[in-house]
Amino acid sequence: GQNIDQPTEMTATEGAIVQINCTYQTSGFNGLFWYQQHAGEAPTFLSYNVLDGLEEKGRFSSFLSRSKGYSYLLLKELQMKDSASYLCAVLDSNYQLIWGAGTKLIIKP
Amino acid sequence: GAVVSQHPSWVICKSGTSVKIECRSLDFQATTMFWYRQFPKQSLMLMATSNEGSKATYEQGVEKDKFLINHASLTLSTLTVTSAHPEDSSFYICSANRDREAGELFFGEGSRLTVL
Numbered sequence: 001g002q003n004i005d006q007p008t009e010m011t012a013t014e015g016a017i018v019q020i021n022c023t024y025q026t027s028g029f030n031g032l033f034w035y036q037q038h039a040g041e042a043p044t045f046l047s048y049n050v051l052d053g054l055e056e057k058g059r060f061s062s063f064l065s066r067s068k069g070y071s072y073l074l075l076k077e078l079q080m081k082d083s084a085s086y087l088c089a090v091l092d093s094n095y096q097l098i099w100g101a102g103t104k105l106i107i108k109p
Numbered sequence: 110g111a112v113v114s115q116h117p118s119w120v121i122c123k124s125g126t127s128v129k130i131e132c133r134s135l136d137f138q139a140t141t142m143f144w145y146r147q148f149p150k151q152s153l154m155l156m157a158t159s160n161e162g163s164k165a166t167y168e169q170g171v172e173k174d175k176f177l178i179n180h181a182s183l184t185l186s187t188l189t190v191t192s193a194h195p196e197d198s199s200f201y202i203c204s205a206n207r208d209r210e211a212g213e214l215f216f217g218e219g220s221r222l223t224v225l
Binding site for chain 1 (some may be wrong): 115143150151152153155200202204213214215216217218219221
């Protein structure tokens, strides 16, 4: 079966750095996405990785290792507005998006 | 970026009535749209994939007669919750992609349904 694992909840301090991990086992791989979702709102796109390595975009970076079936989302200089759920999703061989359950990130002052 | 609009944002209805939710891609043609349901503190659950001009593909466990999906044009898909019950109360979100192989989804704002 297809499976995506990410921690249920994480807590971090404002101004700090946090890394949210995602491991996946899917039938084929055509890319991995990270989405941010604030409570009561629709998800918004953060990043896309299809090749191994680190993609940096401002305060957010995303890393992928295809051989390990592993990705992480790195958030730097945390702000209170970063409190949200972060969803990892993998595009499988049929170009279907397989979703993780999401990681709820709580930022404390 | 691409824009997907969903309407209504909030709807409250009585048990037994039907509710229609619209999803429109405003600046691109979406051959495929996706409908999700999300219960509080849970992740998105794909309900069905809506293809323009053909029948929707429903995920296992989703009743096709209860959740009617119509994708009449390349910019509009509708979800009708028929004979709604309180357990259907949820956050319903649609999304669309411009390019099947690109995978990036553009989401509507979501519709919160409360069935009394």
